[in-house]
Amino acid sequence: xxxxxxxxxxxxxxxxxxxxxxxxxxxxxxxxxxxxxxxxxxxxxxxxxxxxxxxxxxxxxxxxxxxxxxxxxxxxxxxxxxxxxxxxxxxxxxxxxxxxxxxxxxxxxxxxxxxxxxxxxxxxxxxxxxxxxxxxxxxxxxxxxxxxxxxxxxxxxxxxxxxxxxxxxxxxxxxxxxxxxxxxxxxxxxxxxxxxxxxxxxxxxxxxxxxxxxxxxxxxxxxxxxxxxxxxxxxxxxxxxxxxxxxxxxxxxxxxxxxxxxxxxxxxxxxxxxxxxxxxxxxxxxxxxxxxxxxxxxxxxxxxxxxxxxxxxxxxxxxxxxxxxx
Amino acid sequence: xxxxxxxxxxxxxxxxxxxxxxxxxxxxxxxxxxxxxxxxxxxxxxxxxxxxxxxxxxxxxxxxxxxxxxxxxxxxxxxxxxxxxxxxxxxxxxxxxxxxxxxxxxxxxxxxxxxxxxxxxxxxxxxxxxxxxxxxxxxxxxxxxxxxxxxxxxxxxxxxxxxxxxxxxxxxxxxxxxxxxxxxxxxxxxxxxxxxxxxxxxxxxxxxxxxxxxxxxxxxxxxxxxxxxxxxxxxxxxxxxxxxxxxxxxxxxxxxxxxxxxxxxxxxxxxxxxxxxxxxxxxxxxxxxxxxxxxxxxxxxxxxxxxxxxxxxxxxxxxxxxxxxxxxxxxxxxxxxxxxxxxxxxxxxxxxxxxxxx
Numbered sequence: 256x257x258x259x260x261x262x263x264x265x266x267x268x269x270x271x272x273x274x275x276x277x278x279x280x281x282x283x284x285x286x287x288x289x290x291x292x293x294x295x296x297x298x299x300x301x302x303x304x305x306x307x308x309x310x311x312x313x314x315x316x317x318x319x320x321x322x323x324x325x326x327x328x329x330x331x332x333x334x335x336x337x338x339x340x341x342x343x344x345x346x347x348x349x350x351x352x353x354x355x356x357x358x359x360x361x362x363x364x365x366x367x368x369x370x371x372x373x374x375x376x377x378x379x380x381x382x383x384x385x386x387x388x389x390x391x392x393x394x395x396x397x398x399x400x401x402x403x404x405x406x407x408x409x410x411x412x413x414x415x416x417x418x419x420x421x422x423x424x425x426x427x428x429x430x431x432x433x434x435x436x437x438x439x440x441x442x443x444x445x446x447x448x449x450x451x452x453x454x455x456x457x458x459x460x461x462x463x464x465x466x467x468x469x470x471x472x473x474x475x476x477x478x479x480x481x482x483x484x485x486x487x488x489x490x491x492x493x494x495x496x497x498x499x500x501x502x503x504x505x506x507x508x509x510x511x512x513x514x515x516x517x518x519x520x521x522x523x524x525x526x527x528x529x530x531x532x533x534x535x536x537x538x539x540x541x542x543x544x545x546x547x548x549x550x551x552x553x554x555x556x557x558x559x560x561x562x563x564x565x566x567x568x569x570x571x572x573x574x575x576x577x578x579x580x581x
Numbered sequence: 582x583x584x585x586x587x588x589x590x591x592x593x594x595x596x597x598x599x600x601x602x603x604x605x606x607x608x609x610x611x612x613x614x615x616x617x618x619x620x621x622x623x624x625x626x627x628x629x630x631x632x633x634x635x636x637x638x639x640x641x642x643x644x645x646x647x648x649x650x651x652x653x654x655x656x657x658x659x660x661x662x663x664x665x666x667x668x669x670x671x672x673x674x675x676x677x678x679x680x681x682x683x684x685x686x687x688x689x690x691x692x693x694x695x696x697x698x699x700x701x702x703x704x705x706x707x708x709x710x711x712x713x714x715x716x717x718x719x720x721x722x723x724x725x726x727x728x729x730x731x732x733x734x735x736x737x738x739x740x741x742x743x744x745x746x747x748x749x750x751x752x753x754x755x756x757x758x759x760x761x762x763x764x765x766x767x768x769x770x771x772x773x774x775x776x777x778x779x780x781x782x783x784x785x786x787x788x789x790x791x792x793x794x795x796x797x798x799x800x801x802x803x804x805x806x807x808x809x810x811x812x813x814x815x816x817x818x819x820x821x822x823x824x825x826x827x828x829x830x831x832x833x834x835x836x837x838x839x840x841x842x843x844x845x846x847x848x849x850x851x852x853x854x855x856x857x858x859x860x861x862x863x864x865x866x867x868x869x870x871x872x873x874x875x876x877x878x879x880x881x882x883x884x885x886x887x888x889x890x891x892x893x894x895x896x897x898x899x900x901x902x903x904x905x906x907x908x909x910x911x912x913x914x915x916x917x918x919x920x921x922x923x924x925x926x927x928x929x930x931x932x933x934x935x936x937x938x939x
Contacts, residue, residue, distance in 0.1 A: 280732065306732060312762060317721050317755035324671075324725015327710065330732070344751070351715050352722065360711050361702040362917040396926075397918055420920040449923055496923030531925075 258436040264406040265295050265371075265427060268413035269333060271443050273303045276331060279417060282309035283318055283335025283371075292337055293373055293432060319345035319370060323352045326368045331417060339374035339426065340383035346391075353422040354397030369416045369423050375467050375517055376564055377430035379557040386554045387466075387518035392424045393495035393527070399423045399448060400495040404469035406437035408492060411446030419448060428467035435470075448493045451501040457485035460511035460574060463502060463528060465491040468565060472515045475570035484578060494524045502528065503536045510541035511577050517564055520548035542580030545573045590796045592789075595816050596806040600864045602872025604811075611818075612811045615879035621662060621810050622870045622880070625654040627892045628678050629867065631687055632841070634896050635694065639845040643904070644695045648674045652808070652840030655866035656772050658682055659813030659835075660740055663821050669730075670709040671723040671741040673716075674844075675772060679742060683709060687899035688906070697909050698917075717747045720756030720769060727765035727824075738824035740817075742770040745791050745834075746777025754798065757832060761799040766824030768817065769795075769832045773807065774839035779852040795832035807835030808866040840865060911937035 259267065272279045281296060281303075287310035290297030300308035311318055315336060322332040336342045342349075349370060356364045376385035392400045401416055401423055403409035409427070416423040446452075454469070455476050464472040469490050476486040487505050491497060506512045512532055514525040529544045547565045555563050597605045597612065604612070611617050632651055638644035650657065657678020664670065670683045677690060684705030693700025693712070701711035708726075713719035723741035730737050747753060748771060760767045771791045775782050788794060795802030805816045813835055820831035838861035842849045874880035911933040915922055922930060 312755075312759055314751075314755040314758070316718075316752055317724075317759055320718060320721025320752065320756065321725035321728060321759065324722040324727070325729045326725075327722070328708070328726055328729035328733075330729045347715060347752075348718060348721065352713075352718060356711075357919070358917045359698050359701055360917075361698050361913070363702045363707065364710065365920070399919075496925045499925055 257438070259406050259439050260433045260436055261403065261406045261409045261427070262293055262295050262432040264410035264437070264439055265413055266297060266299070267439065267441050268410045268417070269296065270299060270302070271414065271441060272417045273299065273307060275443065278329060279331045279333065280307050280309070280325065281333045281335070282311050282321070284311060284313055284337050286310060286335050291335065293429060295371070295427070296335070315341055315345040316348055319348035319353065322368045322370065323348055323356070323366065326353070326366045327356065327364045331367050333369045333371060333417060336370060336372035338384050339372040339388060340386055342372055345370070349398070349422070349424070350395050354395050357421065358397060365420055366422045367420050369425050371425045371427065373429035373432070374426045375428045375430055376554060376560045377467065379560070382556055385557070385560060387516070387549065389426055389494055390518060390523045393524050397422070398495065399493060400426065401448060401493050402426045402428065402466040403492065404428065404431070404466055404490050405435060407439050408446060408452065408490070410439050411444060412448065412492060414443060414445035415448050418445060423448070426466070430467045431470060449496050449498055450493065451498040452490040452492055453487065453501065453505065454490050455486065455488035457487040457509065459485045459509055460487070460513060460577060461502070461505040461509045462486045462488045462513050462515060462570070462574070463491060464488070464515040465494055466517065468515050468517050471565060471567050471570060475567045475574065478567065478571060479574060484574065486574070491524070491528070497528065497531070499531050499535070503532065506532055506536045507539045510539055512540070513545035513547065513570070513574055513577055515547045515565055515570055517549050519551045520546060521551050523548065542577045545577045547573045590793060592792045592802055592804050594804045594806070595812045596809050597811040597815065598809045598869050598873055600869055602869040602876060604873060608811060609815045611814070615874065615877055618870065618874055619879060621658060621814070622867065622874060623888055623892070624658045624662070624682065625810065625867050625870070626888060627895065628654045628658060628681060630892050630896050631681070632677070634900060635691065636845060638691070638900065644691065646844050646846045647694045648844040649841040650675055650677050652861065652865045653772055653774050653837045654678055655810040655813050656770060656807050656835045656837065657742070659810045660768065660770055660817040663814055663817035664738070664740060668738045668740060668821065669726050670706065671719045671726065671739060672710065672712045673719055673742055673744070673747070674712050674714060675744065676712060676742045679740065680706070680709070685709065687896065688902040691899065691903035692906055695903060697906070698913070699906070699909065717743060717750035717752035717756070719743065720753050723767045723769070724756045724760045724765050727760065727767045728763060731763070731765060736825045737766070738821045739767045740770065740821070741767065742772060744777060745771055745773040745775075745782055746780060746785050748791055748794055749785055754794070757795060757798040757800050757830065760830040764827070764829040766827070767830045768820040768824055769830065771832065771834040772837065773834050774837050776839045776843065776849070776853070778843040778847060790834060792832060792834035800830050800832055802832045802834070804834045804836065807837035808864050808869065810866055810870055838864065
């Protein structure tokens with residue numbers, strides 16, 4: 256067992272599947288010799304060859320469309336989008352074909368594939384490199400959207416994503432690619448998709464987050480504990496389809512809910528979770544549902560990104576407001 | 582300054598039967614076999630009758646929007662005839678001829694345009710894609726399928742088809758570009774029927790030919806008389822053999838004329854010039870093949886009558902089967918969305934079934 260970072264866990268999971276399943280093939284821009292611009296595919300071409308770890312021409316729609324064609328033949332493509340900000344040319348292929356082929360052929364043609372993309376802000380990146388647009392993909396039936404928050408989850412969820420018989424958008428929170436290490440055993444054990452993870456138990460409020468924001472959320476929970484507020488912290492992990500049972504169960508226990516996300520507030524994954532809680536759990540609520548989000552504005556260039564992204568203090572302020580309702 | 586030519590290109594145009602059915606001296610062997618040619622004539626005729634029937638079904642409210650292939654029958658029937666069962670077809674909405682030749686049934690095609698996904702659950706051509714509705718996406722699918730075939734070292738070819746308007750899309754170039762780089766076994770057919778709905782070909786490109794778009798991808802580009810089934814089939818056969826044997830991709834521009842509306846939802850009289858259309862009718866593919874057959878004493882009025890009767894029966898039987906097909910039930914909206922329906926969606930499925938039962 257070795258202590259590894261989130262990006263090393265992504266690499267290890269892909270290597271495991273390349274090793275054990277000949278149908279797995281990995282491709283994208285710079286994924287070969289260079290090992291990806293973040294090094295997510297480091298060493299994989301050397302180990303598994305140019306036939307299975309493939310540098311493609313620079314065209315995102317083509318990368319996704321190739322995955323559609325290869326998956327239709329029963330291969331299991333892992334396609335990399337270099338940054339989520341460049342995924343938009345591929346959206347046509349993902350929405351119109353990857354998400355729909357099983358449905359429109361009554362199950363005759365399936366689309367086992369993973370589309371990976373680093374996403375989110377906080378690394379002082381150029382424009383178009385920092386957005387959190389997971390809600391766009393969460394809105395599309397036929398897709399699954401998975402966001403790991405830490406190394407062990409990245410390993411287990413990536414394995415599950417590759418093995419899943421349907422298309423999975425796997426968004427990697429690049430800000431936390433290397434901030435923590437976990438002891439992860441490279442044993443091929445997957446984590447379930449469509450399942451939330453309870454990362455901290457508590458009885459006073461349920462904090463719901465995913466991806467990089469889990470780190471601020473857990474820090475906030477520790478600070479709240481010092482104030483005598485015990486927060487339950489849930490990592491949503493699969494933001495579509497969402498495991499609402501776990502969330503509703505927790506809210507039933509705590510009576511309070513606060514959703515923390517980096518994405519803009521309106522029309523977001525957080526909006527959906529809040530709506531589900533309101534629909535199915537409103538009678539258990541002691542206070543209005545809170546949301547700590549990115550603002551409803553363009554993700555600013557990096558001098559302002561820290562002002563844009565939710566902080567531990569913003570979470571604490573929101574929770575304290577919620578706690579005022581008795 | 583020193584100037585040298587670093588690249589240049591030529592595009593060949595292929596025709597074996599002229600508009601009067603007069604064969605070129607080097608007409609291929611298969612075209613000398615009158616049984617083969619009679620079959621191809623019958624296939625094109627059947628497509629024409631099928632299209633007319635589909636139009637009638639739409640006009641009488643028994644089917645949804647339908648795009649016909651009138652005047653363009655030689656393309657799909659031609660490449661379809663050159664395909665084997667093992668080859669894969671990635672069709673677009675005007676690939677009816679190719680689909681029929683590759684084993685997709687008339688009933689399935691009617692079901693599809695009749696609004697039922699069951700029509701894309703092909704009973705025979707199980708690896709063929711359903712028709713691609715968004716323009717040009719299929720070009721990349723063809724390259725993806727061919728990549729899988731190449732990785733598995735199989736000797737199979739992939740055929741896809743697109744309108745000339747579709748070649749303006751980025752996906753067209755992205756798809757042929759990667760096919761060129763990876764030497765993929767794809768045959769890209771361009772149905773140049775002169776119209777992208779109402780937009781004529783001179784608004785679509787400044788190129789002299791669509792075939793030459795292949796040159797920018799390092800791919801062989803060939804132009805063919807799309808109304809000459811001998812030329813279409815011969816060029817398709819060449820490109821398919823090349824594709825199956827590691828020779829890489831080919832772009833084939835088949836020149837024809839859309840003698841019908843874009844779809845049943847269109848009215849081409851708003852933009853088409855009747856004089857041009859009248860001229861185009863002189864070039865259509867069936868009449869020249871019939872002339873060729875007659876010159877070879879391989880076709881008579883009696884044959885024509887017998888064929889008409891047979892084909893009418895065949896098409897009518899398909900229409901009856903289409904009309905008798907069971908109506909889709911609400912759970913079908915959910916049952917093929919994922920391998921397993923998410924927990925969150927299950928109550929919606931139950932609700933839809935309950936509503937549907939009322």
